[in-house]
Amino acid sequence: MDAASSGNHRPPAEAAPTQASLKILIVDDTLVNLRPLEVLVSRLGHVPLLARDGMEALAVYEREAPDLVIMDILMPRLDGVSAVREIRARWPDRWTPIILFSALDGMRDITAGLAAGADDYLVKPASAALVRAKISSHARQWALQRKVRAYADELASWRAEAEAQNRLGAHVMARLTDAEGLRDAMVRHFNLPADTFSGDLLCAARAPGDVLNVMLADATGHGLAAALTAMPLTQAFYSMTEKGFPLSSIVEELNRKLKRLLPADRFVAATLAAVDVRNQTVEVWNGGNPDALFVTYGGDVRARWTSAHPPLGILPEALFSAETEMVVFHEPGNLLLCSDGLVEAEDAQGTWLGLDGVLRLLGLAGDGDRLRCLAHGVEARLDGRPRRDDISCMMVSVPIERRELPRLAAPAAVYHGDVAEWRMELSYGAKELRYLDVVPSVLGLLTQLQAVKPHQSALFLIVSELFNNALDHGLLGLDSATKSWIGGYEIYMQQRAERLARLGAGKIDLAFRLHADEARAALDIQVIDSGPGFDYVALNAADALADTRRSHGRGIALVRNLCSQVVYSGSGNRVWVRYLL
Amino acid sequence: MQIASEVRDHRAILKLNGRFDFHSHRDFRAAYEDALSRDGVREVEVDFQQVDYLDSSALGMLLLLREKAEAAGKTVALARLHGTVKQVLEIANFGKLFAIRA
Numbered sequence: 001m002d003a004a005s006s007g008n009h010r011p012p013a014e015a016a017p018t019q020a021s022l023k024i025l026i027v028d029d030t031l032v033n034l035r036p037l038e039v040l041v042s043r044l045g046h047v048p049l050l051a052r053d054g055m056e057a058l059a060v061y062e063r064e065a066p067d068l069v070i071m072d073i074l075m076p077r078l079d080g081v082s083a084v085r086e087i088r089a090r091w092p093d094r095w096t097p098i099i100l101f102s103a104l105d106g107m108r109d110i111t112a113g114l115a116a117g118a119d120d121y122l123v124k125p126a127s128a129a130l131v132r133a134k135i136s137s138h139a140r141q142w143a144l145q146r147k148v149r150a151y152a153d154e155l156a157s158w159r160a161e162a163e164a165q166n167r168l169g170a171h172v173m174a175r176l177t178d179a180e181g182l183r184d185a186m187v188r189h190f191n192l193p194a195d196t197f198s199g200d201l202l203c204a205a206r207a208p209g210d211v212l213n214v215m216l217a218d219a220t221g222h223g224l225a226a227a228l229t230a231m232p233l234t235q236a237f238y239s240m241t242e243k244g245f246p247l248s249s250i251v252e253e254l255n256r257k258l259k260r261l262l263p264a265d266r267f268v269a270a271t272l273a274a275v276d277v278r279n280q281t282v283e284v285w286n287g288g289n290p291d292a293l294f295v296t297y298g299g300d301v302r303a304r305w306t307s308a309h310p311p312l313g314i315l316p317e318a319l320f321s322a323e324t325e326m327v328v329f330h331e332p333g334n335l336l337l338c339s340d341g342l343v344e345a346e347d348a349q350g351t352w353l354g355l356d357g358v359l360r361l362l363g364l365a366g367d368g369d370r371l372r373c374l375a376h377g378v379e380a381r382l383d384g385r386p387r388r389d390d391i392s393c394m395m396v397s398v399p400i401e402r403r404e405l406p407r408l409a410a411p412a413a414v415y416h417g418d419v420a421e422w423r424m425e426l427s428y429g430a431k432e433l434r435y436l437d438v439v440p441s442v443l444g445l446l447t448q449l450q451a452v453k454p455h456q457s458a459l460f461l462i463v464s465e466l467f468n469n470a471l472d473h474g475l476l477g478l479d480s481a482t483k484s485w486i487g488g489y490e491i492y493m494q495q496r497a498e499r500l501a502r503l504g505a506g507k508i509d510l511a512f513r514l515h516a517d518e519a520r521a522a523l524d525i526q527v528i529d530s531g532p533g534f535d536y537v538a539l540n541a542a543d544a545l546a547d548t549r550r551s552h553g554r555g556i557a558l559v560r561n562l563c564s565q566v567v568y569s570g571s572g573n574r575v576w577v578r579y580l581l
Numbered sequence: 582m583q584i585a586s587e588v589r590d591h592r593a594i595l596k597l598n599g600r601f602d603f604h605s606h607r608d609f610r611a612a613y614e615d616a617l618s619r620d621g622v623r624e625v626e627v628d629f630q631q632v633d634y635l636d637s638s639a640l641g642m643l644l645l646l647r648e649k650a651e652a653a654g655k656t657v658a659l660a661r662l663h664g665t666v667k668q669v670l671e672i673a674n675f676g677k678l679f680a681i682r683a
Contacts, residue, residue: 220637264648265641269673288673310674314644340672352665389636 020143024135025049025066027057027083028101029075033124037070040128044135054078054086061087066096068138070122073102073113081116088117095145097138101126169223173201176227176234181205186212186275189394190375192341192387199226200339200392203234205241208443208460210278213241213250216337216394217270217312218289229268229313232257237272243440244460247274248322251285251312255320258313269311271337274324275396281489282335282398283326287311290343291355294398296333299363303327328489334370335396336362341389347381358393371395419451419521419581422514430503433471439464442510449514451521451581458562459523459579465555466527466575467508472496474531474573475506506530521581522564526574533571582632584612591623594660598631601666603638613646617653625650626682630661635669647678658682 024046028034034050041048049064051057053075061069069087073080084098099120100113110121122134181204182189189202199222203215215237219229233254240250251272258268269288276283282303284292288311294303305325338358345353353361358374365373371393378391424445428438443460447453472478476499482492511526560566563577582599593616601609616625625646629635643659650657658680662670670676 218637220641265638265645267641267644269637290672307672307674310677314678340669 020139020146022046022067022139022142023049023064025051025057025060025064025069025071027051027054027069027075027080028072029053030072033072036128037131040131041135044132044139046135046139054080054083057083058086058090061091061096065094067142068135069096069098070101070135071098071118073100073104073109081113081118084113084118085116097141099134099138101131166223169225169227172224172227173230176230177202179203179205179234179238181238184212186397186399187214187394188371188397190371190392192375192378192391194222194341194387194390199223200341200390201226201230201233202392202394203237204394204396205238207241207274208244208457209276209464210457210461212275212277212396213237213247213272214275214335214337214394214396215270215272216289216339216392217268218339218341218390218392219268220266222390225266229258229262229266232261233268233270233312240440243444244464245437245440247272247283247285247324249437249440251287251324252317252320252322255312255315255322256317259316259320262313267311267313269307269340271305273335273337273396275335275398277399277401279328279489280330280400281326281328283324285309285322285324290338290340293336293355293359294327294329294333295336295359295362296331299359301359302329302331302333326490326493328487329398329400332400333398334362335398336393337396338393339390341387341391342378342393344389345378345381345391346385346388348383348385353378353381419514419516422449422512424512426510427507428510429507430475430505433475433506433508434500434503438508439467442467446512446523451514452523455523455579455581462559462562462577462579463510463525465559466525466577467510469555469575470508470527470529470531470573471500473534474529475503475508476500477531523579523581524576525579526576528570528574531573533573536568536572582608584608586612586616588616588619588622591621592626593617593619593622593624594626594628596628596631600634601629601632601639601642602634602636605639606642609642610645613649617649617655622655624656624658626658626660628660629666630663632666633664635666640669640673640675643675643679656680 024041026034026037026041026048028037029052038048038050049060049066051060055077057069057071058078060066071080071083080100080102084100087098097119098117099122100118101122101124102109103124105123113121120134120138122131177191181187182202184204184206187204191200191202199219201215201217201219205213207213215233217230217233219226236253236257237250240253254270267288271284271286271289271292273292274283282294284305286292286305286307287309288307291307292305293301295301308323308325309321336358342358343352343354361374361377362370364377374393426442428436439460442463443456446459447456452459473480476496478492478496478499482488482495485491507530509528513524515522515524559577563579565578567576568574569576582597582601582605585596585598587594587596595612595616613625616622627643647657659670659675660682662681
């Protein structure tokens with residue numbers, strides 16, 4: 001193909017290798033001027049487009065969207081300056097350099113041309129070298145502009161992608177956070193995210209024995225990153241709470257999961273608490289969060305749980321400590337958990353709010369409004385300045401209730417099918433008793449039976465009482481009377497932990513039988529321990545229910561209340577109960 | 582944040598200055614990788630005297646340094662903690678993960 005015959009073909013001779021090929025519109029009514037420019041443009045490796053006057057130039061400009069325009073001024077129909085003005089008016093968003101190329105060399109002509117919207121002015125006659133230099137100069141600018149545009153486009157597409165991921169993260173976090181348990185009458189909370197959504201996670205759920213478990217977790221990062229860490233946390237928290245695992249076992253599992261999933265620089269600061277209204281205890285594990293506080297309605301801090309562990313997801317299982325701190329409360333109050341964002345909320349001078357500030361704000365309102373008052377106080381402190389970190393807070397109101405029976409949810413589903421006879425016998429030796437969570441495991445097996453599942457809460461309490469009596473009194477020789485001293489509950493729990501760790505011999509046998517005898521399904525439970533037993537005749541004689549201030553003996557009273565029959569035998573080391581389904 | 586590095590005997594000291602947060606990621610990594618790559622260095626000491634703020638991503642970077650140092654058979658110490666920086670590290674119980682030095 002002949003190089004000169006096609007405008008689209010680029011002879012490489014004079015074109016710089018890195019230079020892009022531009023569409024260059026040349027406008028001139030004189031063929032003698034037009035031709036040499038056309039040849040020059042082709043030689044430079046660009047594509048020439050030709051027009052003979054301003055009107056034609058507009059038509060070609062609209063159709064071809066050239067990258068550069070070289071425009072004569074004195075032309076018939078529409079002159080060059082008017083054509084430039086028209087181009088700028090009609091296509092304000094196109095970025096096209098225009099060079100006016102005219103024999104008019106007066107200062108007034110030049111300024112008028114530039115004022116109309118031209119970028120450059122070249123006076124005829126001009127040497128080929130000068131025209132070439134001008135074209136190259138504009139081509140370089142064009143290339144730079146193109147590059148900037150490409151970066152901007154890429155950035156916009158990354159941004160769109162990031163926003164889509166953030167929306168996904170926000171959606172998942174919202175779903176994870178919106179749990180039934182948070183609507184518990186005892187729980188109030190607020191969450192002020194730093195971005196549009198938070199990396200803080202709040203969870204609450206009832207364990208089968210009516211204990212309330214709560215968690216406030218602060219993951220590194222926001223959006224998808226936070227949601228990824230929150231997912232395994234919520235799953236394990238809710239499923240283990242539902243099965244009645246102790247707080248320390250839940251914490252251990254959360255740490256194990258996160259350690260396995262997360263890279264070294266990601267972790268989750270978390271506070272977990274178990275509030276047991278029946279036993280008047282609050283148990284807390286705090287790893288990396290500000291102090292958890294138990295505050296009386298009068299505003300006094302009765303207990304303070306300082307972070308005693310590194311956050312979750314850092315330490316391997318062997319070094320991790322799930323040790324909790326338990327406190328018995330003797331007056332009603334609020335348990336307060338918060339993320340560091342709350343304590344570090346800054347005023348205009350950059351001073352942190354601090355826990356004292358939190359307590360001050362809480363103290364400004366009556367009980368029902370305390371948390372709202374705190375949230376408003378924090379907003380006022382920030383005064384519209386952006387939050388550096390997510391701010392979240394959970395308040396659990398802890399009442400004193402003199403009641404023997406926990407509020408058990410009515411069986412959610414009642415089983416109407418036939419009950420086939422079913423038996424299960426389990427035996428635990430000292431070694432297993434030292435480390436196993438026996439009750440949740442056993443309940444896990446029991447509740448697989450459709451007939452039993454709806455009675456999970458009551459059965460959890462019954463099996464817990466019977467098993468704990470066998471272990472605490474039968475094998476560990478603990479005295480329940482200890483619990484009624486001041487500070488006795490803590491001493492009791494400490495003795496229990498020490499003796500259990502040293503337990504060298506003994507065993508506990510559990511037997512379960514599901515059957516339908518008297519036209520009604522029943523579950524018989526028998527617990528036998530290898531201990532010396534106790535004076536059950538005396539216990540039977542005492543009406544344990546009458547004295548509700550006694551903190552011991554209440555467990556057995558509870559079992560008697562839930563079961564149709566309770567029979568002790570042997571030396572007191574065997575107990576048999578019947579629970580009607 | 583600025584980082585000044587120096588090596589004294591078997592110890593590489595990273596003196597941090599300013600706000601230690603996620604913007605410091607690249608500089609901090611470059612500094613500790615350089616320190617850990619030196620043959621004679623047995624310990625990396627991070628000096629916090631001139632640090633006035635520390636966020637959770639900074640804690641993450643310290644954990645990364647700890648992991649890299651362990652893999653190289655070296656130790657990490659956090660030195661001259663004060664004010665809110667000390668408070669943040671105490672709440673996170675980093676004293677159980679790092680040697681802390683006055």
